[in-house]
Each structure stands twice: as structure tokens, then as C-alpha cells.
Amino acid sequence: MSKPVVEVQVRGVAATSGGCAVFLGNEDKVIVICVEQSVGAAIAMFKQGTQKERPLTHDLLANILRALGTKIERVIVNDLKGGTYFARLVLSAEDELKQKKIIEIDARPSDCIAMATQQPAPIYVSLDVWDELEDMTEALREMQEEGSHTEESGEEEES
Numbered sequence: 760m761s762k763p764v765v766e767v768q769v770r771g772v773a774a775t776s777g778g779c780a781v782f783l784g785n786e787d788k789v790i791v792i793c794v795e796q797s798v799g800a801a802i803a804m805f806k807q808g809t810q811k812e813r814p815l816t817h818d819l820l821a822n823i824l825r826a827l828g829t830k831i832e833r834v835i836v837n838d839l840k841g842g843t844y845f846a847r848l849v850l851s852a853e854d855e856l857k858q859k860k861i862i863e864i865d866a867r868p869s870d871c872i873a874m875a876t877q878q879p880a881p882i883y884v885s886l887d888v889w890d891e892l893e894d895m896t897e898a899l900r901e902m903q904e905e906g907s908h909t910e911e912s913g914e915e916e917e918s
Contacts, residue, residue: 764835764883769876771899772803779803781872782899783836783882789896790884792836792844794869802869805876817873828853831880832861834871839888846871 770789771782779799781792794802801817814822824830829852838845846868852860875882 762837763886765886765889767882767884769802769806769872769882771903772799772806773902774799781869782895783872783884784896784899788889788894789899790889790892791895791898792868792872794872798867798869798873801873802876805873817870817877820874821877824850829862831874831878833881833883834866834868834875836868836871836882836884836888838885839891844868844888848874 765785767783767785767790769781770784773780773782774796775793777793778796779794779802781794781799781802782789783792784790801815804811804815805817811818829850832849832851835847835849836844837847844867846866848864848866848871850862850864852862854860872882874880
């Protein structure tokens, strides 16, 4: 896929009545993707570096990928149809002869974001999707100022 993309980071996660709102953005704009409560909680835990007693589903998948010599190169939220987001998980694998293979897998954006946050790996949004969505920077700022249950990611990571 060679669509133009915008790199984003998880800027915050907030509980909603129907699950969680995941705020993705950069210096220019923030968008929101609504996800199931359990995946939103996993994204927040990965962002905070919370230690767990036993592996969660995303931990299991990461352990399987690692055991197979595969890593997440990037994730791309690549489409939005009828209110449903679509994403691609881009993996790289090396065989015994050190030959690299790129694999793209269709996946839920929520799982892709959780895996990218955990690994860590870059997150991209296609420019078509990015341009279609409303800027939610102010909503995120207001929630953070009100001290709601929003997990803010540090912007100091960028250099």
C-alpha cells in the first residue's frame, strides 16, 4: 500500500459509556477512535508500562511473534467506511538464511494500536482518513484539564 500517511502517537485514552476513546495525534491534529473497554485498558496499561501478573492477549501475540523471529514494523489505520475503521499490521520476519519478508495483515485498529504501543512501533493514519476526521485537540486538552481518567502520553519522547 502506498497511500500517503501521517505519523501519530497515542495522546490519551479515556473511558466512555460504550468503551474507550483513544486519542491519536501529532502537533497538528488529534483524532479519536472508539474501542472496546478491554482493548482501551490494554492500550493505557502498555502506555503506562504497567506490569501484569500473567500475559494478556496482546502479550501472548507479542510473545508468539518474538518466538517466530517476527516484529511489528508499523501499523496503518488505512480506511474508514460507514463509521468503521480498518487497519493493517505490517510485520517483518527473517528466515534461517536471514532473508527478510514483509507481511501485511488486516486487523482491527484497536488491536494494531495496542500492539504498536506495546512493542513499540510507529502508528500511521492514511491521509484520506486523517483529512476526513474532525480535530479533537481541544476536547483532549479540556479532558486533561478537568482531570478526567485520561492517560496522557508524554510528548517529550519526540526529539
